[in-house]
Each structure stands twice: as structure tokens, then as C-alpha cells.
Amino acid sequence: MTDGHFRQISFTINDRERRLRVDIRKSLAEVLREDLGLIGLKQGCGVGECGACSVMVDDVLVDSCIYLALWADGKQIRTVEGEARDGKPSKVQQAYVDEGAVQCGFCTPGFIMATTSFVEKCKGKNVSPGDIRKAHAGNLCRCTGYQNIFTAIEKSIESD
Amino acid sequence: MFDISSHKKAGSVKEAISLLKENPDAKLIAGGTDVLIKLREGKKQFSHLVDIHGLKELNFIKKDGDNTIVIGSGTVFSQVIESDIINTHIPMLVDAAQSVGGPQIRNIATIGGNICNGVTSADSASPLFALNAVVSVKGSKGSRDIPIADFYLGPGKVDLKHGDVLTAIKISSENHDHAFGCYYKYAMRNAMDIATIGCAVNLKTKNGRLQDYRIAFGVAGPVPMRCPRAENMARGQALSSRLIEDISQAVTKEVTPRTSWRASREFRLNIITELAKRATIKALKRAGEELP
Numbered sequence: 001m002t003d004g005h006f007r008q009i010s011f012t013i014n015d016r017e018r019r020l021r022v023d024i025r026k027s028l029a030e031v032l033r034e035d036l037g038l039i040g041l042k043q044g045c046g047v048g049e050c051g052a053c054s055v056m057v058d059d060v061l062v063d064s065c066i067y068l069a070l071w072a073d074g075k076q077i078r079t080v081e082g083e084a085r086d087g088k089p090s091k092v093q094q095a096y097v098d099e100g101a102v103q104c105g106f107c108t109p110g111f112i113m114a115t116t117s118f119v120e121k122c123k124g125k126n127v128s129p130g131d132i133r134k135a136h137a138g139n140l141c142r143c144t145g146y147q148n149i150f151t152a153i154e155k156s157i158e159s160d
Numbered sequence: 161m162f163d164i165s166s167h168k169k170a171g172s173v174k175e176a177i178s179l180l181k182e183n184p185d186a187k188l189i190a191g192g193t194d195v196l197i198k199l200r201e202g203k204k205q206f207s208h209l210v211d212i213h214g215l216k217e218l219n220f221i222k223k224d225g226d227n228t229i230v231i232g233s234g235t236v237f238s239q240v241i242e243s244d245i246i247n248t249h250i251p252m253l254v255d256a257a258q259s260v261g262g263p264q265i266r267n268i269a270t271i272g273g274n275i276c277n278g279v280t281s282a283d284s285a286s287p288l289f290a291l292n293a294v295v296s297v298k299g300s301k302g303s304r305d306i307p308i309a310d311f312y313l314g315p316g317k318v319d320l321k322h323g324d325v326l327t328a329i330k331i332s333s334e335n336h337d338h339a340f341g342c343y344y345k346y347a348m349r350n351a352m353d354i355a356t357i358g359c360a361v362n363l364k365t366k367n368g369r370l371q372d373y374r375i376a377f378g379v380a381g382p383v384p385m386r387c388p389r390a391e392n393m394a395r396g397q398a399l400s401s402r403l404i405e406d407i408s409q410a411v412t413k414e415v416t417p418r419t420s421w422r423a424s425r426e427f428r429l430n431i432i433t434e435l436a437k438r439a440t441i442k443a444l445k446r447a448g449e450e451l452p
């Protein structure tokens with residue numbers, strides 16, 4: 001169904017099915033934030049540099065600011081809002097809290113998704129500090145200096 | 161919001177070609193990591209899109225009967241990194257794919273998009289030059305195969321006419337079998353940065369000599385380039401530290417890097433010399449050779 005700039009798509013967002021009329025000009029970040037009220041993810045740069053808008057599409061980490069909303073059609077989207085279960089933070093989220101890996105928090109939802117994707121990908125594998133850094137190279141943090149984030153990631157792997 | 165006036169999703173390469181034909185202003189979008197950035201910057205040339213994002217037909221890595229490795233243009237860098245075929249036969253392409261952007265970019269940026277925008281810094285380009293890769297292009301008048309060096313016409317310009325779709329990149333047996341390569345990227349940061357210089361070496365050794373030697377650079381000129389005179393000098397020579405030194409000097413006579421805000425010409429020349437050595441030594445290591 002097309003009418004001008006709008007098209008009907010359906011996708012799963014944090015395990016819930018949705019049908020939505022989306023503007024073809026919008027990024028996934030814009031649709032999630034503006035149309036679905038999922039304001040955990042942030043738009044920092046809008047050009048794929050900072051990772052604040054990171055979400056998972058079919059379990060693949062992407063920058064939602066440079067991902068057309070239309071591409072979500074038929075896909076499963078995960079945002080930070082879906083990571084806590086029954087009011088309980090995920091292991092990754094808990095590790096960030098415990099390690100004080102959050103200051104202003106702007107980068108945190110993106111980092112949580114990057115770490116979650118990393119932890120799921122490297123299950124059962126040996127991980128070096130270099131691997132951790134490389135897997136988070138697409139996420140910028142202007143506050144923490146990264147050390148506490150790094151420790152939280154190490155902890156997320158251990159506790160998994 | 162992106163300034164998109166029209167968006168047509170193509171269900172096949174054939175459909176993409178005809179959708180492009182219908183609209184002379186339409187451009188292809190694959191991963192969108194270049195196109196959407198340009199739209200974000202307010203550039204109008206991408207406001208009509210024909211969308212081949214995630215097209216299955218273009219997403220594959222396979223080995224043909226004659227041992228030619230074929231990579232679909234819609235293959236993303238993460239898939240190149242995870243591919244057994246590429247890890248076994250062309251680790252240099254894994255080096256290159258690893259060096260692109262960060263994880264989010266590698267998960268979505270395609271190898272086809274990387275060479276179609278025609279920039280000299282594209283990390284997959286110099287390895288493909290050193291591999292004598294051939295690109296397959298389909299258009300309304302049929303298909304054609306173009307050697308990668310002829311595909312690049314000038315800065316930002318490749319041999320694609322309106323209505324053409326790059327479908328695959330082919331690396332034939334004689335270019336990867338018993339050949340060992342390395343891609344070395346020098347950038348100001350270890351990730352999320354454009355190459356100051358990229359260097360790809362692909363070589364074969366026999367009885368302590370260089371049987372074949374190829375060296376290609378990105379950002380050493382307006383388009384990715386080989387250094388044929390240095391290659392000719394190196395071919396057939398006995399392996400030695402002296403030879404590596406000679407190669408690293410010879411390449412500087414062929415490259416034409418320029419000064420930009422990123423780096424001066426002099427600095428780039430220095431990096432070119434250094435990377436020529438490092439990439440050659442690493443490729444030799446992969447070939448199981450030790451320098452006497």
C-alpha cells in the first residue's frame with residue numbers, strides 16, 4: 001500500500017508485532033523514537049559515527065540513524081527497552097550499573113545494545129581485550145573515559 | 161528525515177535495472193552507508209532511490225567449478241570476515257573488511273557499494289586491484305565483465321552507466337591459489353577512520369624467490385593504483401631484506417599522493433614506504449617464508 005510518502009510495514013519490536021504506516025523518508029531511529037515512543041536510543045551524530053542509535057535488527061547490530069525505517073519490514077527489532085525482563089535488568093544492564101559505567105547516560109542505550117550483541121556473538125569463545133575494544137569501536141562516550149564501560153563489558157562476559 | 165522523493169524496492173536485479181530505466185534520476189541504494197550520509201548532508205543527487213538493500217540474489221560468497229571465488233555485490237563486510245572461503249583463500253580481504261568503520265558499519269556496508277562510489281580510500285579496492293579482480297555488471301543490454309583497474313575511471317567515477325547494477329566480484333584461481341597477501345591500513349585512529357594510506361600486497365614465492373609480486377595502494381593517487389614498475393623490478397628476485405627495501409623505494413617513484421587536511425604529501429610518502437615493507441613482510445610470513 002503506497003500513498004505518496006507513506007507505506008505500510010509490519011515488524012516485531014521487542015517481541016511485539018506491529019503494523020505501522022511509515023514515512024519512506026524516515027530513518028528507523030526516527031520511527032522508533034517519534035512514532036513508537038521508544039526514546040531509549042538517542043540520535044547523536046545522525047551519520048553512523050557515534051553508535052548512540054544502535055539497535056538490533058534480526059540480532060544484527062546497526063546504527064538506526066542510517067537505516068531506512070522501510071527496511072524493518074518483516075524484521076525483528078530489539079531496542080534497549082526490551083532488554084529488561086519482568087522489571088529486572090539484563091545481565092549486561094546490571095553490569096553497567098554495578099560498574100558505574102554510566103555518567104550522563106546519552107551513550108548508554110547504544111552501548112548496552114553493542115555489548116548485548118557482542119556477548120551473544122562470542123558465547124563460548126575466548127575474548128581478548130582487543131576484541132572487546134574492536135566490538136565497541138562504533139560507540140562513542142564523551143563522559144566515562146571508557147574504563148568503567150570496559151570493566152562492565154568484561155563482567156557481562158564472565159557472568160554469562 | 162532524509163530528503164527522499166521516491167523510493168522503489170527492487171525484488172530482483174532485473175527489476176532494479178528496469179526501475180532505473182524508468183527514472184533517469186534514480187540511484188541505487190544497497191547498505192546506504194554512503195547514500196544516506198549524502199542525503200543527510202542535503203545532497204539532492206540521491207533523492208530518487210531504487211532499493212537493492214538485502215537482495216538475496218546479490219548476497220553470496222561461493223567458489224566456482226574452476227576455483228574462481230565469486231562475491232555477490234550485496235555481501236556485507238561482516239559476512240566477508242566470517243566467510244570460510246575468504247578466510248582460507250583470500251585472508252587479505254578479511255584484513256580489509258576488518259579495517260572498515262566499526263561493527264555497525266561492517267554489518268550493513270556492502271563490498272559492492274564500497275567500490276561503486278569510486279573513492280580512492282575504499283578499503284576493499286586496493287586488495288581487489290592486487291587480486292586482479294574482475295567485476296560483473298548487468299544492464300539492460302546484458303552483462304559484461306570488467307577488470308577492476310579499468311572499472312575505476314577517475315575520482316568518484318566508475319564504469320557504470322545509468323541502469324547498470326554491479327552484481328559480483330570475481331577472483332580467478334591464478335590470482336588467489338598459492339598466492340599470499342596482506343592489506344595494511346594506516347589511519348589516524350585504529351577504528352572508524354578513513355585510510356591515510358592503504359596498501360595491499362599479493363605475492364607468490366618459489367625456491368626462495370618472488371615468483372609473482374603485486375602491490376596496490378589506496379589514497380596514493382586519485383584512484384586506487386598498482387605500481388607496475390616496482391612489481392617488474394621485484395618479480396623473480398631472491399627474497400632478502402634488501403629487496404624489500406628496494407621495493408619500498410621503487411613504489412615512491414610511481415605514486416602521486418597529495419596534501420589534504422588529513423595528511424601532507426610528504427607524510428603520505430613516508431607511510432607508503434613503510435606500508436610497502438610491512439605488507440610485504442606480512443604476506444611473506446603468510447606464505448611461510450622467512451627472510452634470510
Ligand SMILES: Cc1cc2nc3c(=O)[nH]c(=O)nc-3n(C[C@H](O)[C@H](O)[C@H](O)COP(=O)(O)OP(=O)(O)OC[C@H]3O[C@@H](n4cnc5c(N)ncnc54)[C@H](O)[C@@H]3O)c2cc1C
Nearest residue numbers: 190191192193194195260261269270273274276282283326
Ligand atoms: C561511519 C562510517 C565509517 C566508514 N568507514 C569506512 C572505512 O573505514 N573504509 C571504507 O572503505 N569505507 C568506509 N565508509 C564508507 C562506506 O561504508 C563504504 O564505502 C560502504 O562499503 C558503502 O557500501 P553501501 O552498501 O553502504 O553503499 P551505498 O551507500 O548503498 O551505495 C554507495 C554507492 O554505490 C552505488 N551502488 C551500491 N550498490 C551498487 C550496485 N550493486 N551496483 C551499482 N551501484 C551500486 C550507490 O548508488 C552509491 O552511489 C564508512 C561510512 C560511514 C558512514
Ligand code: FES
Nearest residue numbers: 044045046051065
Ligand atoms: S546517531 Fe546514529 S551513529 Fe550517531
Ligand code: FES
Nearest residue numbers: 103104141142143
Ligand atoms: S555517559 Fe555520557 S556520553 Fe557516555
